[in-house]
Amino acid sequence: MRSTFYGLEIAKTGLFVSRNEMDITGHNISNVDTVGYTRQRLSTEAIPAAQYGSFLKPDLSGLSGKGVRTIRVDQVRNPFLDIQYRKESATAAKWSMQEQYFGYVEALFNNELDNMETSTGLSGMFGNLYSSLDKLAQGMTPDSEMRTNVRVSAESLISSLHYTYGRLVEQQQTLDQTVEVTVGYINDYAKEIAALNEQIFSYELSGAKANDLRDQRNLLVDELAEIVDITYNEDGNGYYSIEMDGQYLVRHTQYKTLATDKTLANPAGGTLNNLNEIYWADSKGNPTSKKVEVRDGALYGYLQVRDGSSDDNYGIPHVVNKLNSLAQMIVTEFNAIHEKGWTMPYTDPATGTTTASRTGVKFFDDMGDVTQVTAGNISLSQDIKDSVYNIAASDVEVAQAGEENEQRGNNLIANELCQLLTRKDAAGNDDNFDGVYTEIVTGIATAQNHFNTLASSQTVVATQVDEQRKSVSGVSLDEEMTNVVRFGHAYNAASRVITAIDEELDVLINKMGLVGRA
Template sequence: MRSTFMGLETARRGMFTQQGALYTTGHNVANANTPGYTRQRVNFVQTEPYPGIGMNSPMLPGQMGTGVKAGSVQRVRESFLDVQYRSENNKLGYWETRAESYEKIEEIMNEPSDSGLAKTMDMFWQSLQDLAVNAKNPGARSVVRQRGVGVSETFNYLADALKGVRQDIKNEIMVAEKEINSLTEQINKVNAQISDVEPHGYLPNDLYDERDRLIDQLSSLVNIKVDYVKNSGNSSEIAEGKAIISMVNDNGTTIGQLVGINASVPIKVNFDGTDGSVKTFDVGTTNFGFKGLGSQGKLQALIESYGYVSDTQEVDGVTIDKVTGIYSDMLSELDNMAYTFAIKFNDQHKAGVTPNQMNQRTTDPTPPFFADSGNSQITLGNKTGFASRIKVDNSIMESLDNIASASVSNPTMGDAANVLALAEVINTPYVYGNQMNSNLRNYYEVIVGGMAVDSQEAVRLSSNSGVLRQAVEDRRMSMSSVSLDEEMSNMIQFQHAYNASARMITLQDELLDKIINGMGTVGR
């Protein structure tokens, strides 16, 4: 036979459980605007029925329910959506950073415009055409000199501006490195807090939220994989355990562990390649070559923008690094362009005769038009950094009569044959960089055009990644975010259940009162 007071206990359990559900609802409402918060729910579980199974169990028609209890307070979250979100967040971090890098280059190159290199070169060539009309005119010679200064200064400005932004990107790499190490350290600390709570049978939902928020941030910086290891003790079956985070490549192959069982592992980017480029990076005490890493994320895009060693080769026993990167490539193209142009222009200029030579004011050979500010004379093969060093030769700056306008075959003051030949340098095919038989205009158009195409591609993929990430985030939020309307509905539902349980206690009190005070001798 069941206990007389069994109904009181059943109702009491109902009240306490519904009260716990109301507290959880209040917690959800309070955190409706908290970033990273996941709504929680109380999992109601029926308590053990009466009577239990045993040799001495009373004979009843069937088992009777004994009420309800809160089995657990659990987050409403889908781990698959977390994996999807972090994958898209990683791609967005990569393409967004590349798009920003190209945007800065486009601002520097400023093509097409009235102040870009193409316009400056055209003005220089037009001044040569004007000088060819009247080679004796000192005003025309002065314009040629000034336009030449404009060309060299434009090369200088572009190269120096690119180097400045490249240095800024290096600083961003170091900031990203510190941010990654800070996030992994914070995740490790949250792991430790979770490990202190779970063995007691509790679910530290708010700590789970904090850890997931940190992991989401980390996913935009590097490509990661998250595994979970159960804690020991009396941990719940649905407890998440410790998060083990590994840095992986695009194929999912582990590169190195960032957060382990008991500690976080710092990373370090090494600027140990040619011209300060990135050649290796460290994960803890393990050194990896950056080439062929095949990962994504903001850090990868920053390094690809800055410049990294993509290949090495041995030349006469000396190891030479091949540096690849958005800014390093553009600087290399500018250096090749400035160097080849200066060499070819100087070759043609030195093939002519200057007024000073014709007037026998000097017996020196024809001077070059352009020079290297670091070495005065342009050294063959010394291309690296030349765009920053190109200048008009001092002899031209000192005297307009050092501009070689006449040809050797007709060395007269009015002869402009060499000026016409100089004007043709822009249209003459030479080897610019890795482009065979390309003239100066075409070479520069290819550089700017290629940059524009790559920039558009980065912007397009950044936009696509943003749309995909938002779609996943919308699905994740529809499941995990707090809906105030839904919480209000739950509040009313739990309140009614609480009131009903309380009414059951009142009813039990009335029944017991009847038994105690209304039956037997008292009730006569």
């Protein structure tokens, strides 16, 4: 036969479970704004029924439930959405970083698209050089003044190329430092995740769930997945194993680290001699010979902008290579015309030395091999630096003033140089230096627009998946307030059962058998 107080025990289990559910609801509400927090819920089960004898059926046993008990406190998560979000967020971070850092490159050139004819941009510098050469060809001012204007215009063009090249190299150096710092972040994440693996395993040995520690670990994995492409899995003991480039980054309580080494030749062929390459590190943190191939995430975006050297992989080196090609084109074509011309004879006022007209003078320094010329080192030849009279305008020798049958030359070379700056193809399109530069600027704008579009669309995809994930794992105040009411009613009902049983027991203990007593 059942115990007299059996019903109290049943109601007590309901009271305790309702109290636990209310505590968990309060914990959820308290962490509604906690980044990375996962909604928790109490898993319960009915306590197996007890058997006791039945007077109605003395041959059989009656069955009665013993109430409810707690199994564990679970996190409400969808592992599939976690995997999908981390994949999409890595791709979104890749395009966002390319958009952000290539945007700095575009900023160097963006004024050109709006103000192609202003004197402040490189296109304006070509215009100034043309204007000064045109005046030289027309003989509008004295020789020295006209030639000085040509040299000043050329120096301004050179300075603009140097400035743009220098800023690009600075941005590449900044990205290289960012790569190094990001590798340090990856190492920190690996260390923290391995430490949390150990804490979670130790905590869950008792059978409880280390939900808040798991939240910390999941948040770290989210952040790591934005930086670099990873795969991961959880074993039966609660350990996370994380792989990167086919190697374990974290396995149980052990983790590996990465290291950087400046061994990568600068693909831009500029002033940087080396760039950081990423390797797996040994136990002392030194790089091994095993390189790390990065395929996605923010780190991949940094590397693409830092190293990209083709139309399909548009990065700083590709822009620098195009500027270098423009500089080499300027030197080659300008010198080819200028070397055919004849300089002006002149007398040095300081020494009285007279220099006769001569031909074969280079306008720009070709460094002995024009392929060595870059936008960062292009310069005037030493002859032009020494004297503006070495700027050739005539295709015939120029006699000194006062010579018999003096020939003061002509303006054919100056005109030919002007035509070089305004040349057009058969279709009427610019086939000159300014046209090449305009193509560079337009290509940069097109690439940046491509990055903007992909970053925006991929961010939308990642956000949508995250919203789906939050709809499962996030805390809804409306839902939690409903639970407060529901669990409150359950608690009150269990309390009412105890009160009812107490009243029954009071009758049984204090009032039964008293009838007829004095």
